[in-house]
Amino acid sequence: MRFDTIIIGGGLSGLTAGLRLQKAGQKTAIISAGQNALHFSSGVFGVLKEDSVIPEGHPYTHLPLEKYLEEVKPFFLDAGIRLGGDPLKNGWRLTPSGTMQEGRFSLEEATLFSAPDEFKATKALIVNIPGFLDFNTAFLADGLAKRGIPARVACLDVPELTSLRTSPSEMRSVNISRVADSVSGKVAEAVKALLKDEDLVILPQVFGLQDAGIPARIAEAIPSRVLFIGTMPPSVPGIRTQLLLKRAYERAGGTFLMGDEAIAPVMDETRVKALRTVNLGEQLLQADHYILASGSFFSKGLASSMQKIYEPLFGLDVEFPDERTQWYDLDFFAPQAYGGFGVVTDEKFRALKAGRVMENLYVAGSVLARTYGQQLGCGGGVAILTALATADNIMEAQRV
């Protein structure tokens, strides 16, 4: 099979790049091995922390950053994803532990405040689904108390949701959403019945798997302000985003090889010529260009042994210190150096292998070096912006 571009990885970066290229008229395929970081999304994408200067070598140093930031919202809207947030300025979200965290673009049900102290309430009502353990209400109430907001915890009384408890394995966010969405009117009524004098209601992000408008409709029916807060994975807004991006990509004519894994690339010193996948066996997939969007350690885009950090598919150059003790900090909560390890590229995001530029292999997203998800709060932003850039660089290379 022959394509203009083959993309390895169907997470936020792979789908963004694929959709961009399909819209530009290319014939592309995405090979997607499995779960990706969107399934764990908080509902907010980071770009860079407000006070951080772009560090030398960071992927953003190769980008017309403002241009791409302005393009993000319309690009996603085209795929049916309405993003909130100011493209050029960070906002703040309330986390499941009651702290405030920076972020740039919010998915439909997530709220970004323009400053941490803009989030105010006198009293809060935290509402959970009976038996749902992936939303830690005590933790959240504790965090709110530290902010001077007393919170009461209560459970929804909606028979359709309560009956889910008969099978404990059903009590996951996505299964709850399937039922809750069909009774969203009853959910709003049940919340209203619980409400006393609280000016803030907090609900878990378990609504709107197929219809992003449902959380807003629930909020409108409740007289106090409503915030939807992230749960333990799977993330309902993240999975919905992936479904919408994948749908838009396929509608644009893209080929999405779901549950397949890219293996055994055929390459010379500077070019990838073909690769195989686990499901397609001996059949070769060929393209003019390739994009590696295989994620970081979590998605197996990067791997490690006792001696080294490596990129397992192509054996690309990876940046990491030789001294193993510099890979991590024993303080679990400290920023971890390994968050910045990844594949090294030139300014066009073309991978380096043994110090040489791979002319037709581009890299996007969290497999790139220096993305530092946690420290800089920029994970989702790196994925989106570098994907747009790699797609544009490929289109430019095609024109030359």
Ligand SMILES: Cc1cc2nc3c(=O)[nH]c(=O)nc-3n(C[C@H](O)[C@H](O)[C@H](O)COP(=O)(O)OP(=O)(O)OC[C@H]3O[C@@H](n4cnc5c(N)ncnc54)[C@H](O)[C@@H]3O)c2cc1C
């Ligand atoms: C648990 C977790 C939660 C996060 N939450 C947030 C958040 O809330 N906000 C934020 O801004 N950032 C978050 N991040 C940072 C995150 O890295 C980015 O937001 C972004 O989603 C990464 O997208 P990606 O496409 O680069 O990689 P991924 O989402 O990791 O996707 C890579 C995909 O490539 C596939 N793959 C790997 N190898 C192959 C192969 N050989 N063949 C085929 N497919 C392959 C993997 O299976 C995976 O599906 C989070 C990261 C993690 C790990």
